Amino acid sequence: MAFDNHFPNSRPSVYILGDTTMLGQVPHLLPSNEICYCDKEGLLLDDSNPVGIIEEAFTMSFDTLKGSVNGNADRDYLREFEYYWGDSVENFRVISLLGDLPTPRIVKLGSNKNIKLIGETEEVIDDFYKKTENLEEQLEFSEVLFIPLTNSYGISFQEKWDTKKLYNVIFQNIRLHNRILEYLKSNPEIQVYVTIPNGEDNRVHFCVEFEKAKNGKHPLIDKSNSTVLREIIVDRADVDYLLPRGGASREMRDKNVSIVGCGAIGSIVAMELAKMGVMNLSFIDHDKLSRANIYRHVLGNSSGIGKYKVEGLKEKIEADLPLTDITIYPKTFQETVNESPDLFASADLIIDATGIPNTSFQILDFTYNQRLNTPILHSWLEPIGIGGHVVTSNLNSIGCYRCLYSYSEDGQFYNKASFAAPGQTFSKSMFGCVNMFTPFSSVDATKTAILTVELAKKLLTGEETKSSLESWKGESGEFLKHGYKFSDRYSNLTLQELKDFKYEFANKTCSTCLIREA
Amino acid sequence: MAELQKQFRKFEENIRLSDIDDNKPLRDKRDLLIKELKEWGKKNEKPGFDWFNQGSYHMSTGIKPMEGDDYDIDVAIVYDINIDDYEDPTEVKKWVRDALKRNNREVEILTPCVRVQYREKGEPKNHVDFAVYGKELNWNNDERSKQISKGREFSSFDNRVWEESEPKRLRELIKDEMFQSDKELGGQKRTQFRRNVRYLKRWKDNNFSSNGNQRPTGIAMTAICHEWFKPLVSKDWEGNIVEKDLESLLNVVRTAVANNCGLNVKLPVIPHNDLFEKLKESDHNEENYKKKLKELKKTLEVAWNEPDPHEASKILRKVFGEDFPVPEKKETAKKTAYSAITTSSSSG
Numbered sequence: 001m002a003f004d005n006h007f008p009n010s011r012p013s014v015y016i017l018g019d020t021t022m023l024g025q026v027p028h029l030l031p032s033n034e035i036c037y038c039d040k041e042g043l044l045l046d047d048s049n050p051v052g053i054i055e056e057a058f059t060m061s062f063d064t065l066k067g068s069v070n071g072n073a074d075r076d077y078l079r080e081f082e083y084y085w086g087d088s089v090e091n092f093r094v095i096s097l098l099g100d101l102p103t104p105r106i107v108k109l110g111s112n113k114n115i116k117l118i119g120e121t122e123e124v125i126d127d128f129y130k131k132t133e134n135l136e137e138q139l140e141f142s143e144v145l146f147i148p149l150t151n152s153y154g155i156s157f158q159e160k161w162d163t164k165k166l167y168n169v170i171f172q173n174i175r176l177h178n179r180i181l182e183y184l185k186s187n188p189e190i191q192v193y194v195t196i197p198n199g200e201d202n203r204v205h206f207c208v209e210f211e212k213a214k215n216g217k218h219p220l221i222d223k224s225n226s227t228v229l230r231e232i233i234v235d236r237a238d239v240d241y242l243l244p245r246g247g248a249s250r251e252m253r254d255k256n257v258s259i260v261g262c263g264a265i266g267s268i269v270a271m272e273l274a275k276m277g278v279m280n281l282s283f284i285d286h287d288k289l290s291r292a293n294i295y296r297h298v299l300g301n302s303s304g305i306g307k308y309k310v311e312g313l314k315e316k317i318e319a320d321l322p323l324t325d326i327t328i329y330p331k332t333f334q335e336t337v338n339e340s341p342d343l344f345a346s347a348d349l350i351i352d353a354t355g356i357p358n359t360s361f362q363i364l365d366f367t368y369n370q371r372l373n374t375p376i377l378h379s380w381l382e383p384i385g386i387g388g389h390v391v392t393s394n395l396n397s398i399g400c401y402r403c404l405y406s407y408s409e410d411g412q413f414y415n416k417a418s419f420a421a422p423g424q425t426f427s428k429s430m431f432g433c434v435n436m437f438t439p440f441s442s443v444d445a446t447k448t449a450i451l452t453v454e455l456a457k458k459l460l461t462g463e464e465t466k467s468s469l470e471s472w473k474g475e476s477g478e479f480l481k482h483g484y485k486f487s488d489r490y491s492n493l494t495l496q497e498l499k500d501f502k503y504e505f506a507n508k509t510c511s512t513c514l515i516r517e518a
Numbered sequence: 519m520a521e522l523q524k525q526f527r528k529f530e531e532n533i534r535l536s537d538i539d540d541n542k543p544l545r546d547k548r549d550l551l552i553k554e555l556k557e558w559g560k561k562n563e564k565p566g567f568d569w570f571n572q573g574s575y576h577m578s579t580g581i582k583p584m585e586g587d588d589y590d591i592d593v594a595i596v597y598d599i600n601i602d603d604y605e606d607p608t609e610v611k612k613w614v615r616d617a618l619k620r621n622n623r624e625v626e627i628l629t630p631c632v633r634v635q636y637r638e639k640g641e642p643k644n645h646v647d648f649a650v651y652g653k654e655l656n657w658n659n660d661e662r663s664k665q666i667s668k669g670r671e672f673s674s675f676d677n678r679v680w681e682e683s684e685p686k687r688l689r690e691l692i693k694d695e696m697f698q699s700d701k702e703l704g705g706q707k708r709t710q711f712r713r714n715v716r717y718l719k720r721w722k723d724n725n726f727s728s729n730g731n732q733r734p735t736g737i738a739m740t741a742i743c744h745e746w747f748k749p750l751v752s753k754d755w756e757g758n759i760v761e762k763d764l765e766s767l768l769n770v771v772r773t774a775v776a777n778n779c780g781l782n783v784k785l786p787v788i789p790h791n792d793l794f795e796k797l798k799e800s801d802h803n804e805e806n807y808k809k810k811l812k813e814l815k816k817t818l819e820v821a822w823n824e825p826d827p828h829e830a831s832k833i834l835r836k837v838f839g840e841d842f843p844v845p846e847k848k849e850t851a852k853k854t855a856y857s858a859i860t861t862s863s864s865s866g
């Protein structure tokens with residue numbers, strides 16, 4: 001048993017000393033003779049009981065070995081494939097853009113002396129290469145045979161794999177024997193890329209290079225001599241692997257979301273949607289990043305003051321998440337739709353994060369005039385940390401952004417969802433009229449963005465189909481200290497009540513909803 | 519269905535008796551009388567007493583009297599005496615009477631109290647009622663209960679009794695206990711209850727003469743509300759508190775009508791006495807009361823069904839009188855000036 005200097009706040013490693021051949025090769029016994037009796041991550045150790053940790057480490061190791069000898073070895077090997085696969089000295093690697101494709105096919109390998117990339121087509125490889133590597137050097141392309149196995153019989157690591165073992169694994173677990181045999185016969189130099197189902201809704205990927213073919217025969221089907229493989233580790237960079245796990249992300253990837261307003265809220269929403277796996281985004285905003293913005297905007301200072309926000313955002317997201325496809329419109333909303341009237345034609349969702357009521361009206365009216373039923377998610381932020389809101393338009397139930405507007409009893413035109421009582425002004429002009437200081441902080445924008453992204457996800461997956469109004473409610477102290485007044489909605493409703501009323505905001509006399517209904 | 523909540527609230531404002539502004543002359547009289555009672559007690563070596571207001575005045579359910587009606591303040595005088603030492607309870611009442619009696623002041627011992635009556639041009643104007651209490655002591659000589667002195671000076675011996683009575687309990691029941699545990703809108707429910715009591719009190723003042731015993735008492739109206747009131751207060755999505763006084767009052771009246779018009783309702787605290795005792799002595803009064811209560815129910819229903827607030831309010835005036843406000847007709851109502859340019863508090 002070996003301890004690192006974090007013990008008892010890290011688990012000890014357990015090895016078998018001496019000869020393990022009597023065990024044969026079993027899963028969970030690594031080439032170094034370490035027993036992987038439990039994961040290193042996700043543990044909670046009672047640091048006040050080091051003796052107990054040691055005792056249990058022994059028991060668990062023993063049980064692991066016992067289970068390995070008697071148990072379902074194939075499954076365990078598959079689960080720990082990465083421990084066994086690959087040459088620990090040379091460490092050959094390839095970056096793969098291939099997902100869990102269903103049928104055998106020829107795919108491409110692009111390589112130069114810095115990088116090896118496998119993808120379905122040369123274009124896909126080139127595109128990825130350009131987005132991620134700032135290298136001028138060209139890629140050279142060759143072909144690779146892609147073989148997805150349908151089963152996973154015979155996966156074990158009693159000994160290092162040779163061509164014979166690989167042949168058995170492949171041809172035991174596929175249906176289209178002949179096609180693959182034919183292909184190998186006519187392409188004796190080709191590399192092989194294999195995926196194996198691991199029974200957990202994803203696949204193990206690995207790649208193999210062979211020694212040079214003798215007699216013009218591909219080594220894999222050359223029964224006369226069995227040779228050692230060059231085991232190549234696959235670094236997966238495909239959507240199946242990289243995108244967040246779980247049911248929703250697969251639905252997200254084909255979605256198309258337009259974001260109008262890429263300020264404090266919109267920029268975070270854009271970032272999070274991309275991380276959620278939405279691969280088609282378009283940004284509309286005519287604003288340039290100013291020095292006054294940097295404490296409230298995800299771009300901060302690094303993208304460059306004076307740059308269009310949409311431009312900086314596109315660069316940042318595509319650099320971080322190269323699978324994302326982003327279209328930008330550095331114009332006002334009205335200018336954008338004048339020039340591109342079919343702006344929203346393929347959008348599954350429009351996010352209005354402008355925070356400017358009249359732009360929101362324009363967006364709503366534009367979709368109406370275009371007879372678009374694309375849902376709009378409007379989100380905006382209140383001053384001094386008191387809260388933020390999201391509301392949806394264009395859904396199948398009555399209720400839209402315009403429903404929220406009404407005249408108060410003293411004749412003020414105001415937003416009924418607002419947490420600030422109507423008729424108060426929050427832009428303090430600090431430097432005259434041109435530069436307004438608005439008391440909206442980054443953390444408040446983030447909270448509102450979270451609300452927005454969560455609802456966006458529900459709208460995109462169809463989990464939410466009705467118009468709703470949701471709000472987060474912040475602290476009151478600072479706001480009151482400045483002598484401002486809350487609305488009844490803030491003062492009288494609890495968080496639970498705000499939730500309970502989320503579908504009840506529709507105004508039966510709303511002009512937009514009435515026309516839509518008719 | 520007309521939206522009448524504003525009218526109901528204005529009505530209540532019109533009839534509510536405010537401790538501060540209204541009734542000042544009568545409160546001054548009360549204070550003077552208590553001072554005299556104290557001085558007299560000292561001079562005549564009588565036991566000391568505590569006093570406090572009781573009745574509607576103290577339960578925040580008081581209403582302004584009708585023009586020409588005799589109205590009152592109820593005061594509890596609690597003598598520091600052991601009732602076992604006073605076999606005749608009226609003896610203590612007589613102290614009060616004797617202390618306050620003057621040539622030009624009308625003081626009379628009634629069954630439940632000692633009344634000081636003031637008149638204007640010979641007509642009763644207002645009065646102060648002193649309910650007189652002694653104490654029942656336990657074995658440890660601590661107060662176990664308050665006992666009210668009942669009976670007139672010359673009542674038969676059997677009708678002169680000490681009767682257990684907790685004058686503060688009813689007030690606590692209504693002021694502090696109702697909906698106390700309701701975290702949600704408890705206060706609003708309680709004030710809706712009080713408004714209901716006031717509506718019913720004004721209804722009885724407006725519909726029954728104060729002569730004889732035909733008019734039910736305020737405490738009877740309070741007890742009916744206590745028995746059957748169900749709050750109708752809620753919130754809407756904008757955080758507005760939505761009160762439905764008409765519906766909640768209609769609910770009380772309907773339930774009362776369905777339960778012998780509330781004639782069996784007792785005081786909800788000790789001594790649980792029959793609150794319609796006097797009224798029921800006359801069949802005519804009883805029938806008249808039932809008829810009027812059913813009329814009230816009918817009127818509230820008609821008003822509830824009337825879509826125009828102007829018309830509905832005119833209907834309600836018939837039972838509640840002129841203090842119930844009638845809004846202008848819709849067409850004549852003046853429009854609010856709307857501002858098209860306002861500030862926005864939002865940001866993106």
Ligand SMILES: [Zn+2]
Nearest residue numbers: 400403510513
């Ligand atoms: Zn609407």
